[in-house]
Amino acid sequence: MIRFDDILDKIDYFPEKELALLKKAYVFAAQADQGQTRRSGEPYLSHPLEVAAFLAEMRMDPVTIAAGLLHDVLEDTPVTAAELHQAFGKEVTHLVEGVTKISRLQEASPETRHAESIRKIILAMTDDLRVIFIKLADRLHNLKTLKYLDEAKQRQVAQETLDIYAPLANRLGMGRIKAELEDLSFRYVDPESYFKIASLVEPLKKEAEKTLKKTKKIMASLMKDNQIPAEIQYRLKRLYSIYNKMKSRGISFEEVYDFMALRLITDTTSNCYQALGIIHENWPHMPHRFHDFIAMPKPNLYQSIHTTIIVGKKKTIEVQIRTRKMHELAENGIAAHWKYKDPGPPPDRGENLRLHWLREMVDLYQDHKSPKHFLYSLKSNLLPEDITVLTPKGERISLPLGASALDFAFKIHTEIGLHAAEARINSRRAPLKTILKSGDMVEIITKPDIYPSREWLNMAFTHAARHQIKRWLNQQKRQQNLILGRQLWQIEAQRHGWPTPPSASLLKLIAQLTNFRIKTAEDLFVLLGSGKLVFSSRLLHRLSQESRQKDKKKSIIKKMMPRLPRRPTSEIQISRADRPSLRLAKCCHPIKGEPIIGYLTSGHGITIHALRCPLVTREILNPDRIVEVSWAPNVRGPFTARLQITTEDKPGLLAQITTAIAQHKSDIKQVKASTFPDGKALISLLLIVKDYNHLQKIQQEINKLKEVISVIHR
Incomplete structure (x- = not known):
């Protein structure tokens, strides 16, 4: 067990006044x-x-x-926040309360606990980053004593650490604690893989350490001869890191070339490159394993030169070269900025880059109310970012591996993403779906008349880009539902003498009868346009306070037969079939010019059916959801039509039919033909036509063929 005096030995540089604060805290904690x-x-x-x-x-x-x-005094002892504040003041109490808020969520369901824990962490971090430093230290020691808990609890704590705390430490650049968290959790989450990797490493440890010590001694001598100050450390790759690399890259243990590693720490960036030159002069290296993270830092601002040399009998050693400051940042990340009495202000640009991810997480927290959705988005954003691309001005932009040019556009600015037309990657034109690579220089070309479509979701990889695309599409869908719903209201209002727009008392009544939250006319119109709310017979009866049950029900066919409207607004005109709130039914493929009806489909607006549709003729559709619609004169095709042709089975007849169709400038999308023992044939055609008149001309032309028995539009 560590003693308080051991802590004092680590901080012997503190003045006596500040040591007094720690002694007071120690006594207080011991008593509690x-x-x-x-x-x-x-x-x-x-x-x-x-x-x-x-x-x-x-x-x-x-x-x-x-x-x-x-x-943990607020969580595990009778001490109150007021007592803590009285003894230590606002700042200490604030940090303790931040850690306590995170810890108190552990009894929730796993999904909710994960999501709510990270929400609390994010909010605490935006308030004071030191909360997460304390929480990570707390989690690290708890993992070291995990063996005393039951197996289920061990797995739960370890899995949560790998899912959230280790990636969080990585995002903040805290490499040392991230590695310890992963290794300690690994044996509890996947003990079989843990002991398998351990069995591969153990026989090699002694020889590997011997090789590392020998190479370190030679390297140190070379640096001394060239007057380059250097501290050289060595290490064997951690078990979880080996496992993760083998799993993610699909490689064998023998292909883990950085199993052995040396770390050379010097004083200046210039000496880093001089040391690299000396190392390459004295050992052969693997060119494809060279990475200059000093010139191009990782997204979490990690900086170092990595090269892999070959020693002895084809043994490989990764060499990492960095300055003392780079090393401190690699080990402790953003926590290095909180180092006691660190001279000078922290590098604002660097800290802002590290915290850019945190600001994105705050946006996620505000946008997602469901723990499930938030957790999904969170995990995708916690994954390490692997590529760095450049703007035309040379600014570095970090993106996850697999990100496209469209993701880059949204990373720069939402408006650029929403109007992105194409990309220029390394001065060459490229589509927005192009996957980016580290070092690419990317420029986005925008056009004011370009807007997202659902296809963009297939091109976007990052949550941020997909979220903005979905938000825009939902806004457009709401607007379309609003327009359609207003039209539906006007039709019903004219029939029943209701006010337009609806009065507050009428809105309140509709809300009470339907259990929908309706505060404004817009709320009502959106519900009507989306098909979630329909004026059923029962609802109309309650609203009008008069019986409509005495009237004999009309058959659906009669109700839907085309008729001239009494007023221009008594039916909805179909001017665009691709509007989000209007769509053509796939069961009957209605065509401009033929009689149609509209059917309110919950969540999808109005679906347009032809009167010949089996769903209509068999009276399957709910009459309460039927609305009167007609084709607007300016609606344009093309439309899809299916013809079913019964013929005599004669050679060359199909060619005659296709020739007849071609004469009327129609394209054939699909052909199916079947023959029968009685000498008959059935041909099914899927055609592209301009309108109903165009289709009728094609039918007449086909009927002229003497072998044709019937032509039916399905």
């Missing part, structure tokens, strides 16, 4: 936790001491370390 023990049998105080020790190793400020000592 007195008599409590952990599942391991250790005093409960051991846990806050371990958390504080880790924060001290990260060289955090005194307030953060004090909050680490006190982080």
Whole structure:
């Protein structure tokens, strides 16, 4: 068990005044936790001491370390927030409350717990990032004592760590804690794979360490001879990192070329490149394994030069070369900016780049109310971003692997994404669906008359882009539903003498009768236009307060037969069949010019059916959802028509039929033919026609053939 004096040894640079704050926090925590023990049998105080020790190793400020000592007193002891505030003030209390809010969600359902936990984390981070530093330290020590919990709890905590906390640490550039969280969780989430990887590594450890020590000694001597100050460390790749690389890339253990690694830390960027040159002069290297993350940092601002050298009998060692500052950022990420008495202000641009992801997560939190949807979006955004592309001005933009030019457009600005027409990638024109690669220079060409369509969802990879596309499409659909719903209301209002627009009292009555939330006329029109609300006989009866049951019901066919409207607004004119709120039924493929009816389909507006449709002729459709519609004079095709032709089975007849169709400038989309023992044949054609008149001319032409028995429009 770590002692408080061990923590003091780590922070011997603190002035006495600030050491007093930590001593006070230690005494307070010891008194609050007195008599409590952990599942391991250790005093409960051991846990806050371990958390504080880790924060001290990260060289955090005194307030953060004090909050680490006190982080669970509000959750696990009778201490109140008021008492804590009185003893330590606002800042310490605020941090402890932030950690407590996250911890108290652990009893919820797994899905809700994950989503709500990360929501709390995000909100706490936007308020004070130190909350997540304490929470990560808390989670790290809990994982180290996970063996004392039951198996189900072990798996739950470990899986949550791999899903949320480790990727979160990675996003914040905290490589050291991310690696520890992954390794500690791995053995509980997938013990079979853990021990399999361990069995592969264990026999090689002794020889690998020998090789690393020998190479390190030679490299150190070379740096000294060339007057390059260098600290050289060595390591074997962690088990989870090996497992993840093998799984994600589909490679064998022998193909993990960075199993052994050396890290060379020097003083300046210039010396990093000089050291690289010396290393390449003395060892053969693998060109395809070279990465310059100093010139092109990773999205979480990680910087280092990576090269893989070959030593001995075809053994490979990855060498990482970086400055001391780069190393500190790689280990502790954004937490390095909170380092105690760090001279000078933090690099604003770098911190803003790291926190850009956090701001996107806040937007997700505001947009998604469902824990399931939020968690799905969250996981896709927690995944490490793997590519960096450039704007024409040289600005670096980070995107996930698999992102397209359209994703890039939305990353730059929503308006650019909504009006994107094409891309220029490395000065060459390219479609928006083009998948980007690291180092690409991308420019987006916009046009004011370009807007998203549903097909764009197939081109967008990132949640942010897809979310904006869906939002725009939903807004357009709402607008179309609003227009259609207003027309439907005007028809019913004329029939029943209701006011247009509807009065507040009428809206209230409709809301009460239908259980829909209707506050304004727009709410009502959108519900009508989408087909979610229809004026059924029962509803009309209640609204008009007069009996309509005495009238003999008309048959559906009679009700739908075309008739001249009494007023211009008594029916809806179909001017565009591709509007979101209007669509042509696929069961009958109605064609301009033939009699039609409209059918309100819940959530989809009006579906247009031909009167010849079997759903209409068999009186299958609900009469309450039928509306009168007609073709507007300006509606344009093309339309799809299916003809069923019964003929004598004669050679060459199909060719004669297709010739007759071609004479009337119609295209054949599909042909099916069947023959029967009685010498008859059945030909099914799917044609593209301009309107109903065009189709009738084609039917007449086919009927002229003497072998044709009948031509039926289906």
